[in-house]
Amino acid sequence: MYDYLIIGGGISGLLTALELRRAGLKVCVLEKNTTGQESSWAGGGILSPLYPWRYPSAVTALAQWSQTHYAHYADELHQQSGIDPEYVGNGLLIIDSDEVQVAQNWAVANQVNLQYLDAEALKACEPELADYAQALWLPEVGQLRNPRLMKSLRQAALNAGVEIREHCPVLNLQTEGQQITGVVTPQGIINAGQVVVTSGAWSDGVLASLNLGLPVEPVRGQMIVFAAQAGLVSRIVLANQHYVIPRRDGHVLVGSTVEYVGFDKHTTDVALEELKYAGFNLIPRLADYEVTKHWAGLRPGSKHGIPYIGEHPEIKGLFINAGHFRNGVVLGIASARLLADIALQRTPILDPQPYRVGRFEA
Ligand SMILES: Cc1cc2nc3c(=O)[nH]c(=O)nc-3n(C[C@H](O)[C@H](O)[C@H](O)COP(=O)(O)OP(=O)(O)OC[C@H]3O[C@@H](n4cnc5c(N)ncnc54)[C@H](O)[C@@H]3O)c2cc1C
Structure with missing residues (x-):
């Protein structure tokens, strides 16, 4: 009998499983396909919300906790799994400049290192960037390479003693009265108190x-990758809702679309053109390189991007850690830790109130 069943092997599921396992519990992840192939695979791995000052404080609080811990966490994952999730602390340049004052006020209030760069400073740090008059620079923002992160997490979870059952979709949740008792899968019922x-x-x-x-x-979010060479662009750059992300090997990702089209993961020619255009506008020399892949993922969209983390108010033992929308990677380690704190009745790392399940019923 397991202590905890975790439904879904994306970043939220694997991080939660690891947290609970590290507390000595018997944990099993049930994944309908294979782990780490959905949104958590598709994402850009930027360890900051885009335009972070536009988000509510509930998102900022989780992001800041994660940001403080991610470099070390990634290092530990590498050691525990033998797979490098490719943490790079190369910072985020935000070109859109009409919110300089708002952004600076936010940075002061939240003790974030945010710097203003004029055209000359911008050109000096990113010579291949198109001409822009100014930018905001967040030097402490890092990134992870999603497919590597997910492989690393899976291996670390297995090494820690988490059981992972793939091709095991949960069809139904089972309860007795107001208490969760397990789940129904095509392979049968699996019992657990949580x-x-x-x-x-x-x-x-x-x-x-x-x-x-x-x-x-x-x-839906679509992304493309250019097989560029290392050194073309060094930092994550964001402008007009689109960004470029240089990976360690020189590959440059350009993302992303935000589309409300249901459970449809197809890529479209329109998005391909939009993303190429956005990439060329930022780094004109990207036009010298091939787009080698174009993909889509389904983000778990929630109101204001505030995830649901906590126990369900109606069913004892039923917990949720979902709805991280555009920020599931950066919010990931804080969310998993908070969920485990709540479930194990430890002192929580953050006030859990803003994330409570059932807040939508108020
Ligand atoms: C294009 C794009 C770019 C992004 N960029 C960033 C970024 O730069 N930074 C950032 O922080 N975030 C980013 N995100 C968002 C981030 O990727 C998501 O918020 C995060 O991956 C959500 O993780 P998850 O584990 O909750 O969901 P998922 O990764 O989707 O995992 C859910 C899992 O549950 C499984 N599952 C579903 N139903 C069942 C069932 N009935 N039984 C068993 N298993 C089930 C699925 O198969 C899946 O594996 C981006 C997302 C996209 C699409």
């Missing part, structure tokens, strides 16, 4: 078997 829903964009559907809901919906 269940955590970490099913990303599918979380609402998982809860539907108990006639419960969660206001989390799929939001």
Whole structure:
């Protein structure tokens, strides 16, 4: 008998499983396909919300906790799994400049290192960037390489003693009275006194078997990658809602679209053109390189991007860690830790109130 069943093997599920396992519990992750192939695979791995000053303090609080711990966490993951998640602390340049004052006020209030760069300073640090008059510079923002991160997490979880059952979709949740007792899968019933829903964009559907809901919906994001060479661009650069992310090997990702099209993961020619255009506008020399891949993922969209973290108010033992929308990687380690703190009744790293499940019913 397991202590905890975790439904979904994306970043939320694997991080939660690791937290609970490290507390000595018997944990099993149930994944309908294979772990780390959905949104957590598709994302850019930027360890900051885009335009962070536009987010509510609930998102900032989780992001800041994670940002303080991620470099060390990535290092530990590398050691525990033998797979490098490729943490790079190369900073984030934000070109859109009409919010300089708001951003600076936010940075002061939140003790964030944010610097103003004029055209000359900008050209000096990113010579291949198109001509822009000014930028905001967040030097402490890092990134992870999602597919590597997910492989590393999977291996670290297995090495720590987490059981992972792939091709094991959860069809229904099971309860007795108001207590969760397990889940139903095609391979049979699996019993546990605690269940955590970490099913990303599918979380609402998982809860539907108990006639419960969660206001989390799929939001498609498309990305492309150029097979560029190392040194073309060094920093993450964001302008007009699009960004370029240089990886260690020189590959440059350009993202992303934000599309409300249901559970449709197809890529489109329109998005390909949009992303290429955005990339060329930022780094004109990207036009010298081939787009080698174009993909899409389904973000777990939630209102204001505030995830649901905590126990369900109606069902004892049913926990949620879902709805991280555009920030599931940067919010990931803080969210998993907070969920474990709540479930294990430890002193929480942050006030859990803003993330409580059921807040939508108020
Ligand atoms: C294009 C794009 C760019 C992004 N860029 C960034 C970024 O730069 N920084 C950042 O922080 N975030 C980014 N994100 C967002 C981030 O990727 C997501 O918030 C995060 O991956 C969500 O993780 P998750 O584990 O909750 O969901 P998922 O990764 O989608 O995992 C959910 C898992 O649950 C499984 N599942 C579903 N239903 C069931 C069931 N019934 N039974 C068993 N298993 C089930 C699924 O198969 C899946 O593996 C981006 C997302 C996209 C799409």
